[in-house]
Amino acid sequence: MIEIKNLNKFYGEKQILKNINLTIEDGEIIGIIGESGAGKSTLLNCLNRLEDFEEGSVLIDGKEIKYLNYNQLKGIRKNIGMIFQGFSLINRKSIYKNIAMPMECWGYKPDEIDMKILEVSKLVGLEDKLKCKPKELSGGQKQRVAIARALTQNPKILLCDECTSALDPANTKSILNLLKSLREKLNITIVIVTHEMSVIQNICDRVAIIKDGKLVQVEQVDKAFINKSEYLKELLGEQNIEADENYENIIISSLYNENNKDIIYQLNKHIKSKYIIKAAEFINTSKGRIFKYNIDLSEDDLETVIEYLDRNNINYFHIDRGEE
Template sequence: MIEIEHLYKVWDDNDKAVVLKDINVTIQDGDIYALVGRSGAGKSTLLRCINGLTDYQSGSLRVDGREIKGLGEKEIRNLRRHIGMIFQQFSLLERETVYDNVALPMKCWKYPKASIDKKVLELLDLVGLSEKAQVRPRNLSGGQKQRVAIARALTMEPSILLCDEATSALDPKTTLSILDLLKEINRKIGITIVVVTHQMEVVRKICRRACIMEHGEVTVQGPVKDIFIEQPRSLMRLLGEGKAKLPEQGHNIRIAHLLNSLDEGKLFGQMYADLQCVFPIISGKIQSFEDDRLGIFVINVDDSQMGKVAAYLTEKGASWTELLPEVEDQNDEPEEDE
């Protein structure tokens, strides 16, 4: 488990460059958790705090019950043995074979050759590169290089895998294959995965919980589906979407429901038929979350119909909420690069 409480990080001793402000995040064992935000939000800095690459001035950050701040050099090295990490740039040794790249951490820790050979072959099979063991990185595609990096990160059997923009340099098809691989690794070995990304398709594809960071602060956190259903302002800013113009008359109701089968897609048609009235659809979108497809729609309901619509949606098990007028948000300026 990763437990972060009231964590502050500044770049100098005068508190002039506050990078992380009062961060409170808990990541459960076996979860796939996203740290999301634009460049400069502080997400990569928080990731480096988790594995001890960057210190922090105050607060608490515990990994498996051990406070990171104050650990000695030997203790930090032992901690990192249990934390794997992959990056946007694959950081492979170009003159070494795939086998030697994967074996490198175990060689550094002076594991027996037989143990190295067994583990490397197991991991290459896991990432689908058994036939590439003697190939050099220059002869691999970007996706294959990232698979090698994933295998290398798993050699020490870590309990946590940190992914820093690990798919940002890949094309969409290759990105999906890497995300599927990470999801399968999580399922097979139960490893906790922490994903730093600004790509919302990555969050929706594999992450179960997430937090959105802005200007070094966590503005929203919770289950990924809940965040997209509720559509907080920080999510809208991240997506680059403005506030939707809603009718001033009646009640504007946001509805979220599964669309994984034909029957689930008939909610509105059935509601029209059962209640004998028409509800204008103001907006709508369908998004995928892991293995689910979720429809998120806004309808407008007259005052006279509001009671029975609310009762109907509740009876059908749809997640719904009334959208209330919002105060204009002035915090939409671009952020600095991290």
């Protein structure tokens, strides 16, 4: 478990992280998203003390890392793998040698290294590329090498800083699938810093939004997308749809399930007068598919619709226009 408590971080006079509090459970995949310069990478780097922090604490499995000396830190960092956007591979060395590097530093015996490399290269699907050089690999394959290298230390935590930002959509998808399968097989905790909302949607259990150094929202991904906060809308570049004062406006949004899959058909059966679907959106998340309909309907139909939605346990938000 990672526990971040009242974390404050400064560069000179400038405060970069402002009273961050966050607990990350074992085996969780959490995504940290925010605008450029918000403090995402700095926060990630505080988790293994690549960056020191002035105030607050970071506990890894109950152990405070703030005051650890160099040797103690090395021990903790063994449990925390890190992967970056740029892969950090040595081009003149083979894939085998690139993966072997941390084990060589730690003084493992050659046959131990051999066995481990066989194991991790199978996990990331690179067992036939060990003799290649990085330049012979695609971006996605290079990131797999970086992940394999991190896995040689049997990490309990994987910190990923924009690990798919340099990849095309197909390679991004394959790396995200790999991370998901690693969590399933090894119960690794994964913290992902990203500016790509698709990464958050596809694999994260929770999303943490950081704005100007403050953690402004931490929520389960499905809940965050069912009822988007102003922060999330801002990151998505979405604007609120203007309300039409002649209608009641309702947003119906839920995870798809047996109960609500034919919601529009059902509404048609219940509503007397015409209604307007102003926007419809379908989002795939790690928790399932979310639908969202923004509907204008007559005042007469509002009560019937709300009753239907309540009865069937379907989420909705009635936009209160107030008394104009």
